[in-house]
Amino acid sequence: xxxxxxLSKTFETKAGQVEALKNINxxxxxxxxxxxxxxxxxGKSTLVRTINMLERPTSGQVVINDTDIGSxxxxxxxxxxxxxxxxxxxxxxxxxxxxxxxxCFPLELAGVPKDEARQKALKLLELVELKDKxxxxxxxxxxxxxxxxxxxxxxxxxxxxxxxxxxxxxxDPKTTxxxxxxxxxxxxxxxxxxxxxxxxxxxxxxxxxxxxxxENGSIVExxxxxxxxxxxKSDAGRRLVYPDFNEETIGENVLDSNTHILRxxxxxxxxxxxxxxxxxxxxxxxxxxxxxxxxxxxxxxxxGSMLLTFKTADELNEAIKFLSPVSGITIQEVTKNx
Amino acid sequence: xxxxxxxxxxxxxxxxxxxxxxxxxWDTLYITILSTLFAILxxxxxxxxxxTGDKKGIxxxxxxxxxxxxxxxxxxxxxxxxxLMILVIPVTRAIVxxxxxxxxxxxxxxxxxxxFAARLVESSLRxxxxxxxxxxxxxxxxxxxxxxxxxxxxSVPSLISNATIAFTxxxxxxxxxxxxxxxxxxxxxxxxGYYRYQTLIMIFAVILLIIVVQVFQxxxxxxxxxxxxxxxx
Numbered sequence: 001x002x003x004x005x006x007l008s009k010t011f012e013t014k015a016g017q018v019e020a021l022k023n024i025n026x027x028x029x030x031x032x033x034x035x036x037x038x039x040x041x042x043g044k045s046t047l048v049r050t051i052n053m054l055e056r057p058t059s060g061q062v063v064i065n066d067t068d069i070g071s072x073x074x075x076x077x078x079x080x081x082x083x084x085x086x087x088x089x090x091x092x093x094x095x096x097x098x099x100x101x102x103x104c105f106p107l108e109l110a111g112v113p114k115d116e117a118r119q120k121a122l123k124l125l126e127l128v129e130l131k132d133k134x135x136x137x138x139x140x141x142x143x144x145x146x147x148x149x150x151x152x153x154x155x156x157x158x159x160x161x162x163x164x165x166x167x168x169x170x171x172d173p174k175t176t177x178x179x180x181x182x183x184x185x186x187x188x189x190x191x192x193x194x195x196x197x198x199x200x201x202x203x204x205x206x207x208x209x210x211x212x213x214x215e216n217g218s219i220v221e222x223x224x225x226x227x228x229x230x231x232x233k234s235d236a237g238r239r240l241v242y243p244d245f246n247e248e249t250i251g252e253n254v255l256d257s258n259t260h261i262l263r264x265x266x267x268x269x270x271x272x273x274x275x276x277x278x279x280x281x282x283x284x285x286x287x288x289x290x291x292x293x294x295x296x297x298x299x300x301x302x303x304g305s306m307l308l309t310f311k312t313a314d315e316l317n318e319a320i321k322f323l324s325p326v327s328g329i330t331i332q333e334v335t336k337n338x
Numbered sequence: 339x340x341x342x343x344x345x346x347x348x349x350x351x352x353x354x355x356x357x358x359x360x361x362x363x364w365d366t367l368y369i370t371i372l373s374t375l376f377a378i379l380x381x382x383x384x385x386x387x388x389x390t391g392d393k394k395g396i397x398x399x400x401x402x403x404x405x406x407x408x409x410x411x412x413x414x415x416x417x418x419x420x421x422l423m424i425l426v427i428p429v430t431r432a433i434v435x436x437x438x439x440x441x442x443x444x445x446x447x448x449x450x451x452x453x454f455a456a457r458l459v460e461s462s463l464r465x466x467x468x469x470x471x472x473x474x475x476x477x478x479x480x481x482x483x484x485x486x487x488x489x490x491x492x493s494v495p496s497l498i499s500n501a502t503i504a505f506t507x508x509x510x511x512x513x514x515x516x517x518x519x520x521x522x523x524x525x526x527x528x529x530x531g532y533y534r535y536q537t538l539i540m541i542f543a544v545i546l547l548i549i550v551v552q553v554f555q556x557x558x559x560x561x562x563x564x565x566x567x568x569x570x571x
Contacts, residue, residue: 052476054472054475054476077478078478078479078480079478080478081475081476081477081478082477082478085476085477086473086476086477088469088472088473090467090469092467092469092470092472092473093470094470094488094491094492095470095492095567095568096491096492096494096495096565096566096567096568097491097567098567105474105477105487106477106478108487109474109477109478109479109480109483109487110478137567137568138567139567139568139569153477157477157478163476
């Protein structure tokens with residue numbers, strides 16, 4: 001279990017102090033695939049680097065299984081880092097070493113005998129389906145293949161935790177999915193806790209079970225991915241869940257102060273077969289206006305979300321009464337800012 | 339062009355070339371290679387300190403050490419080689435036992451070349467992608483492991499091309515050291531060409547120097563390219 005307690009990080013720059021992280025509190029359970037999402041500059045990369053102390057927090061603690069990581073000596077920290085490994089946006093392979101030797105690198109650092117390291121590296125390359133590229137140099141590989149080698153390297157020292165810093169941001173959507181599948185497999189098969197840093201909601205929806213939203217150095221929202229998706233509480237959360245929903249795309253007059261908005265989230269794929277909005281119109285005579293709708297796949301389950309507007313508060317209340325008993329959906333009245 | 343060169347000059351030149359040039363080429367290569375090696379031997383650790391000891395480096399050192407190292411390098415690089423040769427005479431005597439001759443030239447050459455080598459090493463090592471250094475740290479690498487397994491191996495192509503630059507520069511200096519009795523092609527060019535007006539011999543010595551530079555530069559460039567695994571083939 002990783003516990004981040006009251007963690008803050010302030011950078012001293014020429015322009016003055018910059019608070020990159022403000023009073024972060026997080027708990028990440030063993031076996032989680034925990035997403036930390038935010039826009040660039042939100043502090044995600046700094047936050048993930050405090051977990052292996054590449055960035056020392058200005059105040060606060062990172063505690064992993066009762067060990068305060070900040071209090072470790074340099075030597076202890078180095079052996080701890082073998083259990084908390086990292087993959088990067090730019091892959092960061094050693095360009096002058098072939099793939100096999102890249103995977104051997106952390107084992108060399110740990111002083112593992114050469115033959116043993118080689119055997120292990122070959123096994124890991126097999127795991128990431130690149131055994132035939134063992135003798136190839138990184139420059140001869142595609143981005144996706146390079147990231148696979150980097151993943152094999154990160155697994156070489158049998159880590160408990162894998163940190164992914166924008167690991168798929170430099171890859172095309174198809175390759176992204178194959179890398180995410182690989183990370184999910186690793187999490188399941190090897191039981192490694194994974195922390196995923198990303199600015200893409202799709203990555204979180206695809207593999208994470210929990211998510212924290214980081215904005216301007218603070219966590220503004222956290223919970224299971226389903227919860228946050230169904231009911232984003234913060235502005236930042238809403239922007240991530242409904243990236244294309246704003247007054248510009250909807251039209252200003254639709255969202256005037258007399259509008260009553262109801263959000264309907266379909267949690268189970270079964271409900272997709274029920275024409276509930278048509279039923280609402282037929283059985284109660286209320287004509288709901290659908291102003292936004294989208295479907296997403298979260299952990300391989302389809303989730304739909306819809307925003308309905310009503311002309312009067314009475315209509316809204318009646319619609320809530322009608323929709324509440326329907327199973328598999330969550331409804332919530334929302335304010336003008338969604 | 340050679341109208342003003344008399345048949346006697348030709349004869350004399352051929353004689354000198356036959357008698358002295360093989361030895362001169364050997365002396366030049368001996369001085370240059372030995373001096374470059376010593377310069378790299380001293381310059382490499384200094385270059386490493388300059389990069390790793392930096393405030394943002396992997397193993398910061400007290401800033402006065404960097405000030406001293408930088409100071410020595412800048413001072414030695416500011417002094418013209420001709421003056422440096424004379425200034426280090428006492429050191430040369432202490433090390434070699436004499437201040438003239440082929441062996442004695444190596445000392446001032448090393449003094450002139452190691453600060454240059456240190457700067458070249460520094461620039462090679464600074465080219466290494468900082469993200470790769472961060473990767474190594476995230477895998478639990480110690481500062482020494484980063485130097486030996488990341489910084490140096492990753493910059494081998496650049497180090498080879500910079501070693502070639504150092505070699506050709508030392509070669510140029512070694513020719514100058516002919517003035518102080520250092521052997522080699524430079525000495526022949528000065529002794530025969532300048533002091534005895536044997537233009538032909540001077541031209542021949544210069545052509546040989548050009549060939550040596552060409553050969554070593556070509557080998558260096560080839561090696562640098564061949565060692566670079568970033569190049570797809």
